[in-house]
Amino acid sequence: MELLFWPLDISYDVSEGASRIFIWSITKDGHRVLLIDESFHPYFYVLPKASAIDSVFKELESFKKTNPSILSIQKESKFYFGKPVTVVKVTVNSPSDVNKVKDKIKRLPNVSDIFEADIRFYMRYMIDKNVYPCSWHKVTVTKLSLNDKLKVDAVYRIENNPTMIDDTSIPNLRVLSFDVEYYSPKGTPKPTENPIVIISLATNSSEYKQFTADEYDEKEMLHAFSKYILEYDPDIIVGYNSNKLVWPYIVSRAKKLETSIPISRELSPPQTSVYGHISIAGRANIDMFDYAEELYEVKIKTLQNVAEYLGIDGDRKYLLKPPWLYQYWENSEKKNMLKKHSVSSAKIILEIAKRALPFAIQLSNVTGIPLDQVLAAAVGFRVEWYLIRQAFLENELIPNRVDRPYTPYRGALVLKPIKGLHENIAVIDFSSMYPNIMIKYNISPDTYVEPDESLSPDEYFIAPEVGHRFRKSPPGFYKRVLERLIDLRNKIRTQLKNIDVNSPEYILLDNRQKALKIIANACYGYTGWFGARWYIRQCAEATTAFGRKTISEAIKLAKEIGLNVIYGDTDSLFVKYEPEKVDNFISQVKSNIGLDIKIDKIYVTCLFTEAAKRYAGLLPDGRVEVVGFEAVRGDWCELAQEVQFKVIELVLKEKSPQAAVTYLRKVINTLKSHNIPLEKLVIWKTLSKSIDEYEVDAPHVVVARILRAKGFSLEIGDKVGYIITKGASKRLADRAKPYFIVNYDDVDINYYISSQIVPSALRVLSIFDYTEKSIMTQISTRTLDLWFRK
DNA sequence: GCGACAACTCTACCA
DNA sequence: ACTGGTAGAGTTGTCGCG
Numbered sequence: 001m002e003l004l005f006w007p008l009d010i011s012y013d014v015s016e017g018a019s020r021i022f023i024w025s026i027t028k029d030g031h032r033v034l035l036i037d038e039s040f041h042p043y044f045y046v047l048p049k050a051s052a053i054d055s056v057f058k059e060l061e062s063f064k065k066t067n068p069s070i071l072s073i074q075k076e077s078k079f080y081f082g083k084p085v086t087v088v089k090v091t092v093n094s095p096s097d098v099n100k101v102k103d104k105i106k107r108l109p110n111v112s113d114i115f116e117a118d119i120r121f122y123m124r125y126m127i128d129k130n131v132y133p134c135s136w137h138k139v140t141v142t143k144l145s146l147n148d149k150l151k152v153d154a155v156y157r158i159e160n161n162p163t164m165i166d167d168t169s170i171p172n173l174r175v176l177s178f179d180v181e182y183y184s185p186k187g188t189p190k191p192t193e194n195p196i197v198i199i200s201l202a203t204n205s206s207e208y209k210q211f212t213a214d215e216y217d218e219k220e221m222l223h224a225f226s227k228y229i230l231e232y233d234p235d236i237i238v239g240y241n242s243n244k245l246v247w248p249y250i251v252s253r254a255k256k257l258e259t260s261i262p263i264s265r266e267l268s269p270p271q272t273s274v275y276g277h278i279s280i281a282g283r284a285n286i287d288m289f290d291y292a293e294e295l296y297e298v299k300i301k302t303l304q305n306v307a308e309y310l311g312i313d314g315d316r317k318y319l320l321k322p323p324w325l326y327q328y329w330e331n332s333e334k335k336n337m338l339k340k341h342s343v344s345s346a347k348i349i350l351e352i353a354k355r356a357l358p359f360a361i362q363l364s365n366v367t368g369i370p371l372d373q374v375l376a377a378a379v380g381f382r383v384e385w386y387l388i389r390q391a392f393l394e395n396e397l398i399p400n401r402v403d404r405p406y407t408p409y410r411g412a413l414v415l416k417p418i419k420g421l422h423e424n425i426a427v428i429d430f431s432s433m434y435p436n437i438m439i440k441y442n443i444s445p446d447t448y449v450e451p452d453e454s455l456s457p458d459e460y461f462i463a464p465e466v467g468h469r470f471r472k473s474p475p476g477f478y479k480r481v482l483e484r485l486i487d488l489r490n491k492i493r494t495q496l497k498n499i500d501v502n503s504p505e506y507i508l509l510d511n512r513q514k515a516l517k518i519i520a521n522a523c524y525g526y527t528g529w530f531g532a533r534w535y536i537r538q539c540a541e542a543t544t545a546f547g548r549k550t551i552s553e554a555i556k557l558a559k560e561i562g563l564n565v566i567y568g569d570t571d572s573l574f575v576k577y578e579p580e581k582v583d584n585f586i587s588q589v590k591s592n593i594g595l596d597i598k599i600d601k602i603y604v605t606c607l608f609t610e611a612a613k614r615y616a617g618l619l620p621d622g623r624v625e626v627v628g629f630e631a632v633r634g635d636w637c638e639l640a641q642e643v644q645f646k647v648i649e650l651v652l653k654e655k656s657p658q659a660a661v662t663y664l665r666k667v668i669n670t671l672k673s674h675n676i677p678l679e680k681l682v683i684w685k686t687l688s689k690s691i692d693e694y695e696v697d698a699p700h701v702v703v704a705r706i707l708r709a710k711g712f713s714l715e716i717g718d719k720v721g722y723i724i725t726k727g728a729s730k731r732l733a734d735r736a737k738p739y740f741i742v743n744y745d746d747v748d749i750n751y752y753i754s755s756q757i758v759p760s761a762l763r764v765l766s767i768f769d770y771t772e773k774s775i776m777t778q779i780s781t782r783t784l785d786l787w788f789r790k
Numbered sequence: 791g792c793g794a795c796a797a798c799t800c801t802a803c804c805a
Numbered sequence: 806a807c808t809g810g811t812a813g814a815g816t817t818g819t820c821g822c823g
Contacts, residue, residue, distance in 0.1 A: 378806055378807080379806090379807050380806060380807050381806080381807095382807095383807070408808090408809075409808090409809080410809075410810095411808065411809030411810055412808090412809065412810065413810095414810060414811070434808095521807095522807055522808095523807090524807080524808070525807030525808040525809095526807050526808085527807085527808085528807070528808050528809085529806075529807045529808070530806095531806055531807090532806095532807080540807095540808070540809095543808095544808085544809075569810090569811095570809095570810090611811080611812060611813090612810080612811060612812080613810075613811055613812070614811090614812075628811090628812080630813090633813095635814090695816095695817095696815080696816050696817075697815095697816070697817095698814095698815065698816075699815080731815090731816075732814090732815070732816090733815080733816075755814085759813090759814095
């Protein structure tokens, strides 16, 4: 029979020596099924030493005789970095056999290298069969008998190769979110000591459930949780911090209580998987924290902050503030608040999932990475899996991941801005500069011309300054990949113009074009990443060199036309907006340089200090954009950010630095009288390495040590919040204290005035020649128009 | 022993 | 586990003073 299916998760199993691919799917008629392919075997390629293909083949033939796990060997023609090679494909019985034989084969006399032995079995299957997660396929199947270990509606054996069909719809998915609370009087909960006291669940069919230590003992609670999951049978499970914290905790508690939580569709417990992700077979377990990591405007990724950013209201008011939530559990009155907090967390996580899943589904489908892994996978791996798929289609060998030293190279061009307040400024930028440069100059690992290779100059492009050469034809791997990505995206963007912005189809396609954009834009960075399989430093180096040349030529053109260039960074130019000259400039750039440039926005007013990468602008609709300044940096206290933003607003909108000074003085007085909430004085910094590796006693590091002594375990990537207090030491590090133990009377108000608020305000006000002294001593300065650039 | 200063460390941003 | 370019705060080491 024929079946239409949508792969939700993929795994494999080995029993009695036979390996089987499991495609956990949803069918067109809404059944949750397992498709089993028993016909697929892992393989890898053997590259012979120069012109030794026949010797290698013979060596492998005799090797095969003593190694029964090898099913077949055959010669194959492939390409390696664009050059034709003959390799031997070695097919083995099951995934574990790959490792058993590959090292021995590598030591055979005529073997040069082994390829593709590190491609995970289920990825291999999807690549070879052109099966994509989150996409409809049809296949011929035979129904198998269902055993009670498999929690699906039916099991089928795959009888032919699946084919993708033209249907972009997404099936109705059952989504379950969950939150867990612990009882831990001594800092960070430890699974060896601290029990789970609350588990809350919410589903997208509006079912809510809570299990607490009031009604169950912990073991029963885990069983009830487990039972609920099996009964509700979610396709997708979402949590917050679930990959790194919650699932490992639950698993550890279960182990300690000598029980297990068989919640997958094959009744197995959650398993540690790739990219620091936890896998639950047959379902997609997705951590909304991974999604939050991409919301770079949210500086401290608490559920509260993420919900606020995404406009999720309602339940947010019930969220409690850590640390020491355990105290709520100790007090019978407060206990209900903790219960409410937990169920609200589950509801909010579900709301985040509603926004994240359409994107995750598209990203999974574009990259081919399974849905449960795709948000956990770093940008480099998302690009890489996309490239691997394309390489397979083009018969290119997938290069091995090799250890190589980090070699830095020159990057983009950044101009020194013209300091001051400017009016009517156009921001003009090259669209997707790096991808388009790579396409235009055919920059790719397989088009790179080695320095010793002689080639007629009309056959290659040569990068300025660095001199790397790239063949003009045929189109390189990156060019083909990027053109495909850009074409696809353009088609989608054309479709979007005719669709209602609120329709499900719009949301689907919009998320899809975003996914394509992410991959295209990350390709340049990928080429320069020393961990990349397709790393050729010369490609990255040439791309930035062409980039510098491109922007330099654009600046020169702009000046020739008589445009006043205020600032520029990488692919953008800020010029005084004179419509005719700008139009002329844009068309000349297109004809002379051959790359697309367009007006991104117009600032009614904008301001620059002497620093690069920092400016603020007022848009025609009244919005104020702040770029680079303290106001958008997460490592300044909220008060300093707030003050700076207000100062910028007064300068841009009211054009009144004087009003800004008056405002600043008022804030200083309010702070002196302790009338600013303490939380606005907290400074948050990220731990970028483990505490003991720091060479310098930076304030946040010293505070991290204090926290550790109090029982809080801090990991790389955690944020440390501290307040500077009064004290004898000159060193700030000695006076920085965890924010939640500080009393207002101990706060070093002078530090906040002289090292937070005044500097951040002065950053802007110094444009008008205000100094710390002039602000603090009430001396008024000259009027604005003296400093205002017309 | 102390301040001035340079060198260095560290974070977070922009494109 | 995408890149380099940049600003800015804070710590630490060194120099010179006499």
